[in-house]
Every structure is written in C-alpha cells, then in structure tokens.
Amino acid sequence: MFHRKAYAALEAWKQQTHGKRALLVEGARRVGKSTLVREFAKKEYSAHLVIDFSEASDDIKDLFHEYRADVDSFFMYLQAYTGVSLPRRDSVIVFDEVQRFPTAREFIKQLVADGRYDYIETGSLISIRHNVQGIVVPSEETSMRLNPLDFEEFLCASGQEPLMEAIRTSYARLQPLPDSLHRKAERLFREYMLVGGMPQTVEAYIESKDFGIVDDVKRDILTLYRNDISHFGAQDVLRIRRVLATLPSQLARHEKKFKLSSLDRSARSREYADAFFWLSDACISATAYNVDDPSVGLSASMNESSFKCYMSDTGLLISQLFADNTRTPHELYRDILLGKLEINEGMFTENIVAQQFVASGHKLFFYSKRDVEDQSNTMEIDFLLPKEYDDAAGRMRISPVEVKSTKRYAARSLDKFKTKFGKRVGTRYILHPKPMSVEGDLIRLPLYMADLL
Template sequence: MYKRKIYNRLRQWKSESNGTTALMIEGARRVGKSTIAEEFAKNEYRSYILIDWQKAPQAVRDSFRNNLNHLDTLFMDLSVYYGVRLYERDTLFIFDEVQLFPFARSAVKQLVADGRYDFMETGSLISIKKNVENILIPSEEESVSMFPMDFEEFLWARGEELLADAIRQSFADRQAMSPLLDNKAERLFREYMLVGGMPQAIERYLETSDMGNVDRVKRQILRLYAQDIEKYGGDSKERVKRIFDEIPGQLSKHEKKFTLSSLGENAREREYGDAFFWLDESFLINRCMNATDPHVGLRLHQEDSTMKCYMGDTGLLVTQVFADRAYTSNELYRDILFGKLEVNEGMLVENAIAQQFRASGHRLFFYSRYSRQAEDRMEIDFLLIGEYSNAAMKARVCPVEVKSTKRYKTTSLDKFKNKFDSRVGMQYVLHPRPMRVEGDRLYLPLYMAHCL
C-alpha cells in the first residue's frame, strides 16, 4: 500500500461528517480507489464490509432491494454473509464499483439517515448516463476525485521521503537545492514521466526496474479503457475512441490545441461534445480550456470550442505514442530516459505538468490569443489562481509557462504581464534548470510543479 495524499481527505470527511454523509471516491479505473478505501477502513474503523458490485452475488443485490425499508434485516444479512460483526458508529461499509449497481447508490439516503454506520463508495464513469438512469442521486453524498500518483507520491513510493521533503523546503524557502539533489530530482522526474502514476505500473517498476515490464502493465490498462469505451460509450463510442486515439498527435503539435478537423473533414464541436464529456467524466483525459479574458473567475470566460486534451496519466501517454509496436522494450525506454532517442519531450513534459496540477486540485485553463499584431499574439500554457503578496494576499491570475529545454524565451509571458498587469500575480516558469527568483517571476525546476 503506497502513501497517498487523498488519505488525509478521507480522514477529514470522517471527522467532519460524523456519519451525516457518504463519501464517493471518483476516478479512472486502476488509480487505486478500492485500495485506499479498504486501507482507510482497516486503519480508522473497528470493522468494515467491502461489497464489490462486480462480484457480489444476486442474493446480496436482492437483499438491498427487498430490505431497504427493513434495515435491521439488511444489516443482519450483510453481517452474517460477509462474516463481519457490526459496531454502531465504528463500522464502515464500502460499496466498491458502485456504478455497477446504481440502486445501492440511491439507497445511501436511507442508509445515512439511519445513522448507525458510515458509508463510502468508489466508482468510475459515475456520471455516464447509463449509470444514473432511473436513480435519484442522494444529496447526502459527498465526492472526492482521485488521480494517478503525482511526482511527490512517486518519490514516497521509491523511499525518497527525504528528497520529497527537501523539494518542499526548497520551494518554501525560495532557495535552489544543491546541484547534487537537483540532479537527482531531475533524473527521478524523467523516470516518473516514463513510468507514470498508475499504482500498478509503479509497483512493477519498483519490483523489476524494467521499463519493458512496466509497459506491459500500461498496455493492459489501455486495453481496459478501450473495453470501457466500447461497453459504456453508447452512441458516442466511435467518436470517443477517435478523440482518445488522436491525443498524442494533437499534443505533438507546437500549440497543442485540439483540432476537430483532424477527426474528419466535417467534424463539428456539437457532434463531439458528448464524447469529450464522456472522456472527461471518466478521468481518462484532463481538458484544459481557453480562458479568453483572464480574471480570477476563469470559468466565467471559458471558451468551450478551444481546448487542449492531455492524457490523464503521462506514463500511459508514452505507451500510446508507441502503440504501433506490439512491445516497447526496456532498452528503448532507457534511450528516451537518457536522451539517446529523439522524442517530442515537450509533449510529455506539458502533459506531466497538467497531471500534477489536476492532482493538486486545479482546474486547467490556458490563454491563447491570435492577432495580426505581434505584440498581442501570445500563448500561455496554464493559468492558475493564487494569493499575491503584493496585493494584500488577494487572489490574482498566475500565468505558467512550461519549458522542456534549457534554452528558451519568455516572450508570451512578458506580453501577458504587460497586457493584464493589475490582474497578474506571481508568474511561473517551469523548466529543467534549478530554481531562481526574479521579482514576481519564479523559475522552478519541473519537479516542483506539484508544489503550486
């Protein structure tokens, strides 16, 4: 069991809710939802019952349907069937993969109102039409999103807690780490980009140190996602598949904006809207929307027709790039790691940064402006919102530029600051170099993205 940041969020829910709500853990398949829920139950409760709706027999489903108005009978059935003694206010029920039995999700209202036990749900594709038809979503349900492991969690898994702490301290102090630690962190971040943040992939890497073996795990996950698209994609499944397959090609472009014409000469946004929604709700992609007029309320100025689509996990993106091969060897991965094989590193770096931001709770926005006049033409990779010390700690827009090479210019960032001066807070450049501070512009090594 790897240390995950979401664990503290689960503890907060238990303490603050005190049985008045159930908690839904949403996320893509194989990000570790079931594992963290069961680990939490073992550590924080006297007993627990995990009901995996993929395996639960029909008799368990029937008991839910028949005894929802007779909870004493329902709890007796579950206690005896699963061989677990129940303790009032100290037993947790986990409804695993609850989208496979939506009735259990709708039953949360009565179960929470009863007040004797706590309830947690895990699920993927939770908001897809097929999984919410004919049920009432309970208002007593809170939700928390779970993403693949970020770089800091990757370091924890590798036993590099001291390096993780040093990175946090360096960021807080605004002081660059020593060359020894900087080089080590940079090398591990490159490893992380290739392995990715899926727990199974990381586990295989730690067991074997063989990227080829890791690639096999990632291919299995991608096959699982393809099966989900086929099974749950409904009328949009062909369009969903086209978008998902097209992501590497779109990210390899200089501007990285998703161009619908690549899907077909007559492709239109209204035809593909449901497909993008499906991929977003399934956590397979991280959409980054264009904010046309950057203010603190970025969503108020969101342009739905202009977006960038990142893969939910950069390790999966790497495997998808080489999908034309039946197998990607450890040697090929090592050549990429040490810069011996030419690959679009900018695509991987920007995807990895987007992954860190989503895991940190940020919605993804960027700023793009085309103009015939060069001084107005600019592209900002990401826009974050943060408190700004030079504005009495009021929230300001924080532009972020991502650089994959050590030689670069910050022309767009300079233009953005000049154009929106009073709205702009700290500016960030993420690059493969040590930290340095220049006024209200902070140059950070790529491995510090999770600190923002």
C-alpha cells in the same frame, strides 16, 4: 499500499460528517480506489465490511431489494450472511464497485438516515454515469475524485521521502537545491514521467526497474479503457475512440490546441462535444480551455471552442504514442530517459505539468492570442493559475505559467502578458529542466516542483 494524499481527505470526511453523509470515491479504472478505501476502513474503524458487487452473491443482493423498508432486519441478516459483527458508530460498510449494483447506491438514503454506520462507495466514473438510470441518486452523498499518483507520491513509493521534504523546503524558501540533489530529483522526475502515476505501473517499476514490463502494464490499462469505450460509449463510440487515438499527435503540435479538422475535415465541435466530455468525465483525459479575458474568475471568460486535451496520466500517453508497435522495449524507454532518442519532449513535459496541476486541485486554463496586425498582442501562455500575490496584500491574482522542455528558451509571452493585463497579473512562473532562480516577480522552477504550485 502506497502513501496517498487522498487518505487525509477520507479522514476529514469521517471527522466532519459523523456518518451524516456517505462518501463516493470516483476515478478512472485502475487508479487505486478500492485499495485506498479498504486500507482506510481497516485502519480507522474497529470493524468494517466490504461488499464487492463484482462478486457479491445473489443472497446479499436480495437483501437490498427485500428489506428496503426494514433496516433492522437488513443489518441483522447482512451480518449473519457475512459473519461480520458491526459495532454501532465505529464501523464502516464499503460498497465496492457500486456501479455494478445501482440499487445499493439508491439505498444509501435510508442507510445514512438510520445513522448507525458510516458508508463509502467506490466506482469508475464511466459505469457510474451509465448505471444511474431508473434510480434516485442520493443527496446524502459526497463525491471525491482520486487521481493517479503525483510526483511526491511517486517519491514516497520509491522510498525517497527525505528528497521530497528537501524539495518542499526548497520551494517554500525559494532557495535552489544543491546541484547533486537537483540532478537526482531531475532523474527521478523523468522516470516518473515515463512510468506515470497509475499504482500498478508504479509498483511494476519499483519491483522490476524494467520499463518494458511497465509498458505491458500500461498497455493493459489502455486496452481496458478502449473496452470501456466500446461498452459504455453508446452512439459516440467511434468519435471517442478517434479522439483518444489522436491525442499524442494533437499534443505534438506547436500550439497543442486541439484541431478538430485533424479528426475529420467536416468535423464540428457540437458533433464531438459529447466525446470530449465522455473522456474527461471518465478521467481518461483532462481538458484545458482558452480564456479570452483573464481575471481571477477564469471560468467566466473561457472559450469552450478553443481547448487543449491532455491525457490524465503521462505514462499512458507515452504508451499511446508507441501504440503502433506491439510492445515498447525497455531500451527505447532508457534512450528517452537519457536523452538519446530524438523525440518531441514538449508534449510529455506539458502533459506531466497538467497532470500535476489537476492532482493539486487546479482546473486547467491557458491563454492563446493571434494578432497578425499587432504582434505585441500575439502570445501563448501554457497555463493560468489563480494564486495569492504578496505585492497585492495576499489578494488573488492570475499567475501565468510557461512550460519549457529544453534549457534554452525565450519568455517573451510572459512579458507581453504582464504588459497587457497589468495589475491582474501576479507572480509569473517558468517550469524548466534547470535549477530554481528568482528575478523579482518571475520565478523559474525545476519541473519537479510543478505539483507544489
């Protein structure tokens, strides 16, 4: 199994709750939930039992119906059926693919109250939401969302831990990497952008170094998502499919704000609201909202009618872009990697930064203003992050972040933003394909440091 930062979150849950709350690990399909939880159960407990409800027998399922009021008998028969002995307070029971059997999720309330074991559930958000009707969702449940691998996790999977540590140290000290290490990190980051962070695609790339094989894996995942849309999308199936299909073209636009009229000339935001929510809730997309009056509480002034919609995994976005072809060959990916193919890299670059921010726990916000009468008010800021600011005694300020896919660019919007919002603004950042440089409160970081912000 690859190193996942979420493993530490599982450890914290175990140490802090002492069996008084179950843990529900949610996330997109194929993001590695089951693998992570099984590894944790194996390493951190003297005994564990995994009940995979995608293949559990009727005998096992019947226990959840017949012994809801008799927990002692439930555990006696469960251990007898499975042949697993579970020592008290040093065992964990995993309900894998719990969305396939909602009765088990509802039973969590009694099991946690009993107190003899720990409980972890896994399931994809799509079908978890679909299969909660008719049951009482337990309040004794903590949720944790698992994202695709971020760049640091990709480096660990690739055996590049020393480079990862060097990048971390460079960021902490605000000192650029030596040129040779910078070039190596840049190359690996571009590979990561093309491969993405889904565990199966990363594994396929590490084993084969063949982008064509990786593309096949990514297309299988996209097909799985489309099938889920058809199965769980209810009355919004066509709208959800339409939004997903147009994400690459929307991100290819200069402003990148989602233009509903591109879906349908008569499209209205209220008609498509459920489609965008569905994709975001399923962790297939990530939505960034425009903020009208930026301050530390960004949600307070966000404009829900003005937004960008990113793919949660950039590798999947790239395969989605070439969906018209039955297969994307290794050579095409290689040309993108080497910069030999003319393609709008801005869409990929901004998407991969959004992916890193989500993995780091940030909600996505941006600032976009058009003023035809006063151009000094016209500006585009790709992302806004609340961050501590040294010149304000460590208090929180808004850090505007600009993302650049080329080495030649202007940064006028950052200057305008600071002039307009003054003391609300903290450190300003530019993420670009160049080494680090620091100029007062303006810090230019290489793209491969996005996940450290």
